[in-house]
Amino acid sequence: MARLENKVVLLSGGASGIGAETARLVVREGGKAVLADRDEAKGTALARELGPSALFVPVDVTEEATWQKAVATTVEAFGALHGLVNAAGIGVRNTIEDCSLEDYRRVNDINSLGTFLGCKSAFAAMKAAGGGSIVNISSVLGLRGSSAAMAYCASKGAVRSLTKYVALYGASSNVRCNSVHPGYIDTxxxxxxxxxxxxxxxxxxxxxxxxxxxxxGRPDEVANMILFLLTDESTFSTGSEFVCDGGLTA
Ligand SMILES: NC(=O)c1ccc[n+]([C@@H]2O[C@H](COP(=O)([O-])OP(=O)(O)OC[C@H]3O[C@@H](n4cnc5c(N)ncnc54)[C@H](O)[C@@H]3O)[C@@H](O)[C@H]2O)c1
Structure with a gap:
């Protein structure tokens, strides 16, 4: 039996890189993938490639209304929502001395606030489905620092902590939430x-x-870890950090 038979998964950042590779695996394992991204051209092309088990919805993760529409469209199209992957993100290099307030807000709005809005918007639908699995893509830079990526480190640390909060709040509703921490991935x-x-x-x-x-690392190596967290193979894992980094943090 396929590992995600009849499971419906919404993926921010689903048009590219790690999110796109995860969407491919979701469909290969019998699930439905809803690609939520601001890149319409890449998102619609991938949805077309994946066929009737996939759908593209335009989402800017910093806009709550677009998230709400994406969740409603998902439930309307596929009947329920069981999985959420928050993979949309941007990587910007800056330091404490040269990072402008505007850049700090932009990185944290997309990487951190976008993940909060994803969790918030999907929560009720997952609860209604009897539970679900949220996978938030943090980074090794959510576990340790880098002097060259100030705003990014702050945003990914926030994703790690938010994940633990959602796991604790979601436990009584059977909504699991884990963070994934990739090393440098060729995307x-x-x-x-x-x-x-x-x-x-x-x-x-x-x-x-x-x-x-x-x-x-390759995007499929991270996607395989995300897939595990979306399936019922990981039902006792919540609030945890899953590292996929070629040994970097060791
Ligand atoms: N590539 C790496 O080395 C690496 C390492 C650690 C963590 N990550 C994290 O993995 C996640 C996926 O990154 P990737 O490497 O696949 O990058 P990518 O650039 O290939 O994909 C990111 C996707 O996010 C989308 N996106 C960006 N801003 C958005 C917004 N406001 N609203 C909707 N969509 C938006 C982009 O359109 C793109 O499709 C990110 O959160 C990133 O921080 C990546």
Whole structure:
């Protein structure tokens, strides 16, 4: 039997990278995937590729009304909502000295507030379905610091703590909530920077050296961990941190 038979999963950031790879796995495992993203072109193209088990809904994760519409559309189209993956995010490099208030707000609005709005908007529908699983994509930078990513670290630490809150609140309704902490993953988020210089080597080489496994991660490696958390194979896991980082935090 497929691992997500009859399960309906809403994925922010579902048009690209880790979110898109997870949507592919959801459909391959017998589930329905609703791609919620601000990138209409990529989102509709992927939904078309995945066929009748997938749907694209335009969502800006910082706008509550678009989240509410996405949840309503999901339930209308597929009958219920069992899983939510909060994968929409942006990566910006800045320091405590050069990060403007505007940049700090932009990163935290998308990465942190967007995750809050996703959890809030989906909660009632999951409760109505008898429970569900929320997977919030944090980062290794939600577990440890980086002097080059001030606003991003703050936003991903907030996602980690929010996850524990939702897990505790959701426990009596059988709504589980876990965070996933990827190392550096080869997706469109970091791809444009990989060929840039970092001292006497490329940024890719610098990042590869950070991971004891000696390479960047692939989106499907993170998607497999998310898939596990969406299925009934993980029913005793909630409020926990799942690390997928090639040994980086070890
Ligand atoms: N790639 C990495 O190295 C890495 C490492 C750790 C954590 N992460 C996290 O994984 C998640 C997925 O990132 P990815 O690497 O797949 O990046 P990606 O750029 O491939 O995908 C991010 C998606 O989020 C969408 N998005 C951005 N802002 C949005 C908004 N306001 N509303 C709706 N959608 C929006 C984008 O359109 C895009 O489709 C992010 O939260 C990111 O912070 C990535």
């Amino acid at each position: 469109p988020m970091i791809a444009p920077r990989l060929d840039q210089a970092a001292g006497n080597r490329t940024f890719r080489e610098y990042l590869e050296d950070l991971h004891p496994l000696g390479r960047l």
